[in-house]
Amino acid sequence: MELVSRMMDGSIPQPPEAGPGSSDTPARLRQDEKMTYLQRVQLFESCSSRQLRAIARITEVQEVPAGYVLAQAGDPGDCFFVIVDGAAQIDVSPQKQSRIGPGEFFGEMSLLDGEPRSATVTADTAMRLLLIQRRDFMTLLGEVPSLTERMLVTLCQRVRKAEKALTA
Helix, strand or coil, rough: HHHHHHHHHCCCCCCCCCCCEEECCCCCHHHHHHHHHHHHHHHHHHHHHHHHHHHHHHEEEEEEECEEECCCCCCCCCEEEEEEEEEEEEEEECCCCECCCCCCCEEHHHHHHHCCCCCEECCCCCCCEEEEEEEHHHHHHHHHHHHHHHHHHHHHHHHHHHHHHCCC
């Protein structure tokens, strides 16, 4: 039982499952397990239990191996990603790269403005992610305004960091 608990809290990594688009069906998680993941993500920390339950219903848990391309620059955006475990490399250009990890998110820009993905995101390590499909994303933002605020703050921070890098 302790082994399962440690696997669930991320202190022991679980073997990665096949990535998105594969023919293997990912393991289904109970709603309370998804809620546990959601509670670990800063973006959702101000959500009520009712809101977390609603978010859990629309999320898919995806596990991918290191090296898996999660988003490709220039491709249409079809989902929003929240990192539960693992880390990813974000490549905007050869000169503009960064790394993100647990609790961080990506993919929102393409869903907000309808434009193609602006960066390529590749798993640096095996990862566990929560995915929210395009069809559910805007509804979610309308129902939980605090998420919109947090995303806007994060987007502003990203823009300021990029501007600072240009002037350095």
